[in-house]
Amino acid sequence: METKSDETFVLLGGTGDLARKKLLPSLFNLYKKGKLGDFDVIGTSRHDLSREEYVRHVGVNINKDETWDEFKENIRFARLNFYNPEGYEVLQKKLLGCGDQRLFYLATLPQHFDVITDNLAALDLVNETSKVLYEKPFGEDLRSAKKLNRTINELFPEENIYRIDHYLDKELVGNLSILRFSNSIIEPIMNAEYVDQIQIIASEDFGVGERGGFYDRYGAVKDFFQSHLLQLLSLVGMSTPEKLDAKCIRDEKVRVLQGVSIMDTMTGQYEGYRDEEGVDEDSTTETLAAVKASLDGPRWQGVPFYILTGKNLAKKYSQIYIQFDKNNQSAMAGDGTIPNSLVVSIQPDRGIYLVINTKVPGGMQTEPAKMEFCHACHHGPNTPSAYENLLAQALAGDQRSFIRYDEIEEQWRIVDGMKLPEPTIYKPGKVPPEVHNFIQDGEWHGLS
Ligand SMILES: NC(=O)c1ccc[n+]([C@@H]2O[C@H](COP(=O)([O-])OP(=O)(O)OC[C@H]3O[C@@H](n4cnc5c(N)ncnc54)[C@H](OP(=O)(O)O)[C@@H]3O)[C@@H](O)[C@H]2O)c1
Structure with a gap:
């Protein structure tokens, strides 16, 4: 009971x-x-x-x-x-x-x-x-995050501390570890031998709203990339933890974060951002960031991770897109087939789907088809919100979806080391061409 x-x-x-x-x-x-x-x-x-x-x-x-x-x-x-x-x-x-x-x-x-x-x-x-x-946000750079961690850890044991990133309590983010570590057909292909590239996308179709004053100090990289997106990267990139407990999961996530290298970055700012309430009239704060990253170690050697976050883009969606078929090794490669992909759709549609090639009736032509787990069809539309999940987990003393002191410091170390280029100005509701051109060997999944 x-x-x-x-x-x-x-x-x-x-x-x-x-x-x-x-x-x-x-x-x-x-x-x-x-x-x-x-x-x-x-x-x-x-x-x-x-x-x-x-x-x-x-x-x-x-x-x-x-x-x-x-x-x-x-x-x-x-x-x-x-x-x-x-x-x-x-x-x-x-x-x-x-x-x-x-x-x-x-x-x-x-x-x-x-x-x-x-x-x-x-x-x-x-x-x-x-x-x-x-x-969140926990600090605004590595120095302030370390200082705050020091204050906290001198006064309270880490077991009492719950650093929040509510993205980790979204149902489909929670599903990611289950997908990887409870399905024996998935984990063996989560590596450089099978995976061609991985994309992590959080696109919003609205601006800064009433958060202009706060946002202008942070920007897309510190507000979204530093927290939610690096957390998603660590969940996708991590090796199988010895146990699915808070310590082992967080140990593995830290290992991923320690091995992140930033290979390329582009930034943008939507037209009209400088007129938003609380925003400096000469602000160069980015409201969009595209990042190409790689992970250290043999598991992901040579696999690019493309990460995108932006405000006032064409649509609101968050997803992880894993593209397989490295080197097009299938027997029908080049015959109109597409690379297989596995998509974890975090919001607004929640689900997981695998895209496979199938036969068109009456011939040997192929067309892509989705094998899909639709979260709402299965569990109904009213599953707990991220905040309900995180409160329930904190109540239960379960720290798995909370961030440990060393994770947050690694996240800030990565961000502090990034040299952000001048933002490109883009029209609200439109994805700038520089974003489309950012990926040389493909295109952003689902971005219009
Ligand atoms: N809003 C969201 O949906 C959301 C989502 C994700 C994360 N967050 C994060 O959650 C945090 C809070 O956001 P918020 O939107 O709730 O901010 P907010 O609306 O500005 O609320 C701030 C709260 O802090 C209190 N406060 C401020 N200065 C105080 C002081 N000197 N002494 C005592 N109380 C003080 C205010 O109380 P009084 O003014 O009544 O004293 C108010 O209750 C932020 O870190 C934000 O980034 C918010």
Whole structure:
């Protein structure tokens, strides 16, 4: 039987966008599924809100049903300025009346992480069973990430620390390890002998919206490539871990990241970006980046990894495309056949498909066909969101889809070492020709 414990969720930054749109709705879903025991949620903010005002504020984005009234009884509020010790004393008093299994979620901007960490430690709020969750971005370069890791690791053991990259909790990203390590026909061909090239694409069809001020400091490489895309690269590139536990998986991912070499980069900026709110009028921040990388070691020797992320492109999709048929060795090579490929489609369509050559009726002509696992057809449209998954995993103490200190440092080391060229200006909704020309031996899969 599933064990339930007395959990207290402390949302540091409890009035923010993330707390309202993702965290409270995810906690409510977990509650409705019976996955929370006796629990409390304590939201914090600098504002002097009553409990009722706070509940109203965070309730706006909730898809309410009859259980909301029960759920909201467990929501509390603590006024807390991250820089003022008095607020932590208020929080400490509130915690006394709550369950002992504490989950502190730093749902705020990264510049506050150091001071929050220090204050949580100063009042001994983090106990042996506590989990401390750090939102992304974790630092803004190798130096700041190392400094933050040092602060954290001096105060809390790594077992209590959960660095978030919510991409890892998307259903199809979670499926990647299962696909590779539980299917004996897949893993033997995941190497340079069979794979021709790999593409990792995260294309968005919208601009920076209200995040201009934040985005302009980071750009596509630090915001998306550094985190989500290097994580996907490490999951695709890793060797079979000794065990599918957090330590072994993260050891293998670090090994991949240590062996990444950047071979080529191009960047772009969409027309009108400099007029967005919060963006510098002379900004040279890239809103698009295409990267060609290689991995050290015999498994992927000579296999290019093409990685693309961009805002305001023609469509929104994320996928991993693995192209086989290295050297066109099939008996019908050159006879109109196409290279086989395996595609993990992360969003918006979720699924995995293998593209094979098939016979057209009435002759020996070939045409490509998909052998497909459609996630929504199989599991329905309403599988848990990434945030619901990550909260459930943190609750269970499962660190597999959270990032260890050395992974994040390797990610920043790669990014710090990149020399970004001047961005090419491109029209919103259009993929610039430089992106199409970036791949010499093929084209980006699905990019129009
Ligand atoms: N929004 C999303 O969907 C999303 C998705 C992925 C990752 N993230 C990441 O999540 C983090 C939070 O994003 P967000 O969009 O929720 O930001 P936000 O809307 O700006 O919220 C920031 C929160 O931090 C609090 N805060 C700021 N300064 C404070 C201080 N000195 N003392 C106490 N509280 C303070 C704010 O509370 P008061 O102003 O009420 O005091 C607010 O609750 C960021 O690192 C972001 O990159 C967000």
